Amino acid sequence: MIADNGIVIAFWLLAATTIGCALMVAAVRELVQAVLFLALTFVGAAGMYIVLSADFVAVVQVLIYAGAVSVLMTFAVMLTPAADRRNSETVFQVPALILAGLVLAIVVFVTLDTDWAISDRGAFSATAASLGEAFLKPYVVPFEVASVLLMVAMIGAIVLTQEDEVPPRRQEGE
């Protein structure tokens, strides 16, 4: 339980911003605007992380999501045709709406129904040092696997988007 008026008000403002921008991602008719609202959603989520005393994760969120992923998405939108940038829905709109509402209702019900084992340890002090220690001591194998995964993903992205200048088979001049 956080009992600090300023922090609680900040959390609800950030939550309202985040959810409002997420709703705008679903509602706006222009894909470029949807990307911009998505970037705002990421920033709002980073603010909520700070409220939850996860300062390092918040910085990572701003760097990677609000910085890199938003720019990447803007580029992808610009590289696809303007005619497809309407952000319209498929025939699955109504079933998706029903399913999302059901998921929300069930999760909220379970959340309010469960008796959580709440701790009273209070906020973490600065987490970057202890997170770094956690990454390089108990979680060193997942850490290395994650770095390999990132490299594979980057190489895969380059391979997928490169121009097919070299023909796959040489049939002439052999």
Next chain:
Amino acid sequence: MTTPLLALTLHLEDVLVVGAALFAIGLYVALSKRNAIGVLMGVELMLNAVNVTLLAFSRFIESEQPLDGQVFAVFVITVAAAEAAVALALAVAIYKHRETVNIDEIDLLRW
């Protein structure tokens, strides 16, 4: 003893409900959008909702290693970045070959 004018509190359930709302919006976007990049936006929203939930548990729940939730959140962000890079490269590659990124027109594998 003076009672404070305003005594607001934030509980685990509040944060979880916000996370659930964000997840539901992401699910709706991912399932309903026609553009493949729009679908990816929904997936990113869901991953953010999961991170909010993870950090809320890390902050509030009784545990011997409370920071593990934050470690997991960083891993989620890492994998999400890799996923976004590959998915956007796929979208660009599909557009180059098929002149569309609308998921209801990409039905090559449909029987």
